[in-house]
Amino acid sequence: MPTFDIMLPYYGDVSLMQDAVRSVLAQTDPDWRLTVVDDGREPGVPEWFAELGDERVRYQRNPENLGITRNFQKCVDLLELERAVILGCDDLLHPHYLATVRAILEEYPGIGMVQPGVEVIDGTGAVVEGLVDKVKRRLYAPAVENRARMGGEELAASLLRGNWLYFPSICWRSDAVKPVNFRDGLSVIQDLALVIDLLQRGEEMVVDTEVVFQYRRHAISESSVQAFSGTRFTEAERYFREVADRLDAQGWTKAARAARFHSASRLHALTMLPGAVRRGGSSGVRTLASHAFSSGSSTS
Template identity: 75%
Template sequence: MSRNPLDLMLPYYGDVGLMQQAVRSIQAQTDPEWRLTVLDDGTEPGVPEWFAGLGDERIRYHRNPRNLGILKNFQQCVDRAEAPYMTIMGCDDLLLPEYVATVRGLLAEHPGIGMVQPGVQVIDGSGEVIEGLVDATKRRLYAPRLDDGGRRRMGGEELAVSLLRGNWLYFPSIVWRTEALQAVGFREGLSVIQDLALIIDLLQRGEEMVVDSRVVFQYRRHAVSESSVQAFSGSRFAEAERYYAEAADRLAAQGWERAARAARVHSASRLHALTMLPGALARGQRGGAKVLARHALLR
């Protein structure tokens, strides 16, 4: 292993089988220059023994002495990273065999880049490739057009406007410059929108991103996730309203008027709330329905 492997950080809690699939997908990489750190926030029996039995010196396993929760375990991933670049992948996501080779190639082509977003394939709970409304909308309406080589370098207000209109990124697939991520960290008080907040903070500090079309990552989207439960209750969008209002003021103070306007309008978030409204009503969540309606229709 080189002195500068890619740090793959895996905050783990939940399904053991899916986590094991994620780890095996890492071991199957064509480029061996990676190091995996697993931060186990659960208590599932047999997991420490399974990792001990792998006998792979590139894999480091740590079980938290107490449950930290999602945000603090994610922040622990940031704090423990040592390599110049890192990925915080989901414990049920999969790397396709060329992930490490592809992103390390992009890092070599763009020295000092803050973030890399490779191509992503969405899979369901059983591993079948899918494309629902959310992902189709990301791809067709909000994702930027790439150049003839299938990639694009973006940053500053241009990228901030694009993401505030509709966040088309897949957070677990992104490669981060470790020093930049450690300087910012995750915001307290945010849960489902923390990824967007983090990236906007990095853009305001001058970081840039390379977007590449080569599909090397599989993002698992379950039928019922934490974010979708929060969506029906309305709490996801109450959080979003607070964030967009704060971001708009901060971006305007920086002179990024187009980005501030995009934050105030947050069109994709409002459209998402509108599509969730019938589901909240069908589930009898009237309080959530009121939050969704306000978020979708009022400014």
Template identity: 65%
Template sequence: MSRSDVSRYEILLPYYGDVRLMQDAVRSVLAQSGDDWRLTVVDDGREPGVPEWFEALADPRVRYFRNVRNLGVTGNFNHCVSLAEYEYLVLMGCDDLMHPNYLDVVRAAAEREPEAAMIQPGVEVIGTDGLPFDTLVDRTKRKIYAPKGPGRDLLGGEDLAVSLLRGNWLYFPSICWRTEAVERFGFRADLGVIQDLALVVDLLVAGESLATSPEVCFSYRRHAESESSAKAFTGSRFEEAKRFFRETADRLDAHGWHRAAKVSRLHLSSRLHALTLLPGAARHAGRPGVSAMLKHAAR
């Protein structure tokens, strides 16, 4: 199907894990208004009954694929992007929820800022039980790192790079991306946790921009035992982060963005985050986990 056709929004759901939460995510997409969107689910697991559930769903707005082999998080992200055929795409988390107004908010932002490669709408954070869940990470994002202002902005350039490298206040699964922009770069295969920030940096260096809207229209689910949390307890997440921030600092210096390079080289928020995970590292990984946290925090 051509991108010139009426459909504009490709909602991609890379799936692995809890069946019930995935089904809730799918139902939240099906509640969206309009006829300019499609849901594509790419199953990277082997949970029983999932193909049959989608077959029984029999909704022409939904495509379902099951990978022949497990591609992993980043591999499945890139595979999802390769299936996108519409002007915009969303890489939604398989346990997150769209509110019924999600696409209404995104449509308005795309109309207002058609040049933006990324649209970040308002987000609420929920826990495993679906209830509001306010963590230190999210309070810090909201109160310290996220820009202050009326909420409807077009951001870009070195100023936005500085802001996000100081502390990534975006909620990746809620972002609506211009498909062409994501296809140009894709997700780095050598990154398993911080690949979303790497893509944003690629886009900013290429001159792309981010539109923001304050209307809350998406529920981001935060799990204590998410892949990023589990990797953090062993220190592997922070080894990846350290490598990314150092490489990015060198790249931004070469690009002439010296303020952003300095912030990336310092990566203070990542180091402070490691300190907040010390109790969890002690419980889940013992002395090696604690040592990894302290090593990262001390650079």
């Protein structure tokens, strides 16, 4: 039985999804199984998978649309193997992704999460570094030479200041993720919530710098549309308040302060304000301004 469950919750562009699947098929390490959970109705998709002829690829189409969070949840429920990757349906693995992750796991057996090196691509596949990713790398991501093990309150506080992870690139220990799951009521910030929950349960992460993953960032995505409307930040504000209380109860006061101040989220809202003004959405402008300029109860 293979070691790696690669889960692909799919909805959207067919050609980008097919490229993602091909990047799995191209792995130099063959020890994987791919499960595609189709939450859409695009024509020809079931037939394309039937023609692949690779027994390691499993495909299923949901009888009804579940939405982002519930489809991700279904992917977690379907996990059976030791390790899991929840691949974005428009992201790409380098051919040596699994080989690199396996080497990390051999050095750190039992680790809950592995964040390998990532490069960002645009809708055409060109490698780019926009403002969001520059801020992630230069202001919030820790300085790592080659490889580092992290966890506990320090990592939680770092991520709550600014989430520098690339969720679809992470390799998870399945028996750590399945009991925790995604939080109901979250759609955009669910990735951060899952990681913080795991850290609170004592799991740790290895961060590696070798680039083995391409994360696709589109000019207009589900998260950016929600950002202009302010919906994203309404969700974020609610989550940061709730998690700060939980962290205080655990005695992680530094991480709780970081959650209440959520500096990167506030900066993101500030950068979205001009676009919201140009779009003429007064409700979105008010929500963004409130999130960006709220003082928080303390600083981190």
